[in-house]
Amino acid sequence: MSDKHEKQKSKYTLDRQIPGAFDGETVTRRRFMTATVHTTGAIAAASFALPALGLALGPIFKSTPHRWETVGTVDQFPDNNYTPVVVTLTPGIGNAGEATVYVRKFNPEIDTDIYDRGKQFIAISNRCAHLGCPVRWVDAAERFICPCHGGVYNLLGVPVGGPPVRPLDRFYTRVVGEYVQVGPRFSVNSKLRPFSPRDPGEPLDGLGQYLYPSRPGAQKL
Amino acid sequence: MPKLPAPPLPSALKAPPPRPGEENGKATPVDQAKEAGITVVDWVDERTSLSGAARWLMFRKVPKGTNWFYTLGSATMFAFLSQAVTGVFLAMYYRPDASGGAYESIRYLTNDVFLGQFVRGMHKWGSTVMVVLVFLHMARTFFFGAYKYPRELNWVIGVVLLILTMVMSFTGYLLPFDQRAYWATIVGLNINGTGPLVGPYLSDFLRGGPEFGATTLSRFYAIHMLLIPGLLAVLIGAHLYLVAKLGTTAPPWQKAESRSELLEAEV
Numbered sequence: 207m208s209d210k211h212e213k214q215k216s217k218y219t220l221d222r223q224i225p226g227a228f229d230g231e232t233v234t235r236r237r238f239m240t241a242t243v244h245t246t247g248a249i250a251a252a253s254f255a256l257p258a259l260g261l262a263l264g265p266i267f268k269s270t271p272h273r274w275e276t277v278g279t280v281d282q283f284p285d286n287n288y289t290p291v292v293v294t295l296t297p298g299i300g301n302a303g304e305a306t307v308y309v310r311k312f313n314p315e316i317d318t319d320i321y322d323r324g325k326q327f328i329a330i331s332n333r334c335a336h337l338g339c340p341v342r343w344v345d346a347a348e349r350f351i352c353p354c355h356g357g358v359y360n361l362l363g364v365p366v367g368g369p370p371v372r373p374l375d376r377f378y379t380r381v382v383g384e385y386v387q388v389g390p391r392f393s394v395n396s397k398l399r400p401f402s403p404r405d406p407g408e409p410l411d412g413l414g415q416y417l418y419p420s421r422p423g424a425q426k427l
Numbered sequence: 428m429p430k431l432p433a434p435p436l437p438s439a440l441k442a443p444p445p446r447p448g449e450e451n452g453k454a455t456p457v458d459q460a461k462e463a464g465i466t467v468v469d470w471v472d473e474r475t476s477l478s479g480a481a482r483w484l485m486f487r488k489v490p491k492g493t494n495w496f497y498t499l500g501s502a503t504m505f506a507f508l509s510q511a512v513t514g515v516f517l518a519m520y521y522r523p524d525a526s527g528g529a530y531e532s533i534r535y536l537t538n539d540v541f542l543g544q545f546v547r548g549m550h551k552w553g554s555t556v557m558v559v560l561v562f563l564h565m566a567r568t569f570f571f572g573a574y575k576y577p578r579e580l581n582w583v584i585g586v587v588l589l590i591l592t593m594v595m596s597f598t599g600y601l602l603p604f605d606q607r608a609y610w611a612t613i614v615g616l617n618i619n620g621t622g623p624l625v626g627p628y629l630s631d632f633l634r635g636g637p638e639f640g641a642t643t644l645s646r647f648y649a650i651h652m653l654l655i656p657g658l659l660a661v662l663i664g665a666h667l668y669l670v671a672k673l674g675t676t677a678p679p680w681q682k683a684e685s686r687s688e689l690l691e692a693e694v
Contacts, residue, residue: 265635265642266628296640299525302609303639337614354614403637405620405630417623424637 267422272390277309280384283327285311288343290332293377293388306332307377307388308343308350316361319398329388330363331375338406341374350374364396371409372396378427392426402426483671490677496571497675499564504663506557510595511660513550514652521602523648525641529604554596561592573676581669584662591659598651604644612647613639 219227219234227234277291288308296303308330317328330350334341339354349366350359358367363374373396378389391403395410402420404410409418420426446454454462472478489497520540522532536543565585568574574582601612616639620630635642 263632265640266631268636270637295638299641300527302525302604303641338617339610339614354610405627406617407621408627418620418627419624421627421631421637423631 265423269422269425272427274380274387274389276382276385277307277388278386280381280386283309283311283386285313286316287345288330290343291388295391306340308332309379309386309388319362321394321398321400325379326381327379327386329377329379331377331391333375333406335365335370335372335374335406336368362398363394364398371407371414372404372411373398375403376400390427391424400426484667487671487674489675490681492678492681493675494678496567496678499560499567500670503557503560503564504667506553506560507659507663509553510550510557511656513546513553514656516546517550518652521648523602523645525604525644529602529644533603533605554599558592558596561589565589570679571676572679575676578669578673578676581666581673584666584669588659588662588666591655591662595651595655595659598647598655601644601647602651609639 216222217232219231220229224234273294275293277293278289283289288310290306290308292304293307294303295305310328310330312322312325312328317325322328332340332342332350334352334354334357336352336355336357339352341350341352341357341359343349344351348361350363351357352368352370356368357365357370359370359374360366363376365371365373373394375391375393377391380387380389393401393404393410395401395415401410401415403424403426404418404420408414468478517536520532520536520543522528524532533547537547538544568582568585597612597615600615601608616630616633619633620626622629631637633643633646634640635646
């Protein structure tokens with residue numbers, strides 16, 4: 207019994223025969239100094255590294271304000287064909303912040319999906335749902351066609367050929383007086399159900415909406 | 428008549444004995460310049476002992492059969508140095524301004540600056556040369572089996588260097604900010620956005636927001652000319668250190684030579 211007790215190391219430095227030990231001391235001064243210096247170094251490094259990291263990562267968590275932009279009058283847009291308008295997504299950087307939106311009046315014969323009910327205008331983004339190249343509306347073919355990798359979409363923006371993984375994004379629209387305004391972007395799955403805006407190349411059917419979560423920076427209205 | 432010996436002169440009046448290297452006469456300016464150079468090197472070496480490190484790095488034993496393929500690593504490093512030097516001077520003219528200033532600064536550099544087109548061309552084509560050399564160097568390492576024990580860590584560092592080189596190519600491609608640069612970067616950002624779960628956040632980080640914005644270009648510029656080059660330089664240093672420490676491998680077709688006296692002793 208007493209043998210066992212002696213083998214066990216005491217927590218007191220005095221019992222461990224450490225030179226210069228004080229009565230009741232449990233941490234050696236060498237150990238204490240080492241921990242102090244390491245902690246001070248860590249605090250000093252963190253005090254510049256963390257703010258710098260926050261500066262780099264901050265924009266991920268910042269929500270961007272919703273913009274509404276007047277694009278024309280109510281009478282200007284037919285209900286069986288698209289009219290391209292240019293809106294500014296990011297102000298202050300010229301053409302790089304602009305995007306084309308294809309606007310059409312709501313047509314009850316074409317827009318039969320439940321998510322489109324009650325809308326007055328349909329606004330479709332020209333950003334290809336494959337990798338983000340600019341699609342164009344080809345009137346003769348009644349298709350949106352992407353120049354980069356051959357994505358093809360029908361009148362509703364639903365892919366009918368090529369690599370796109372979901373329909374073209376859309377924009378919220380509203381009518382103020384006699385003017386049509388285009389608002390923030392939203393993404394849709396193959397049933398045209400609206401989701402928070404996703405980047406191109408991210409499917410929204412099935413598991414897609416969980417594998418490619420919505421981000422704080424881009425939320426739907 | 429025998430000549431009397433000259434009286435002993437006080438030491439201060441005696442001609443000094445010839446200094447080392449002056450046995451054949453007075454030191455020429457060339458000798459003096461050499462001496463000055465040696466003095467400076469000695470002064471530094473006495474205080475740093477750098478000559479030992481230089482000897483350790485430069486005068487290594489290399490295996491029999493070492494051939495031109497073994498120069499691909501150095502060639503890659505010189506491609507990197509060329510990119511670093513030309514890049515520093517291109518940065519004197521470049522303006523990371525997404526509202527037109529970036530394109531205009533590149534146009535000015537290319538069309539109006541003396542040698543601007545040449546130096547920019549070296550940087551542009553040099554990047555391709557560097558990527559090609561990295562892959563050739565990797566192929567040499569792979570086919571010669573030079574990644575095996577004890578050199579696995581150097582292979583891993585090399586893979587990180589390859590990835591960083593790719594990041595350099597990707598971020599540098601946006602900087603001219605013409606149509607090709609813009610759309611290629613949009614497509615590239617969206618490709619890395621297709622990584623599940625982290626992809627969307629990664630492209631938000633690279634863009635500095637959910638859309639291509641005002642700070643995207645300066646973000647790419649900072650990553651291209653500050654962040655990655657620093658990492659590359661540090662890792663190239665580690666790569667070189669391990670090469671010097673571990674030595675190079677003989678080519679796989681080189682047969683090991685056994686010394687005859689050892690063979691006899693074994694019988």
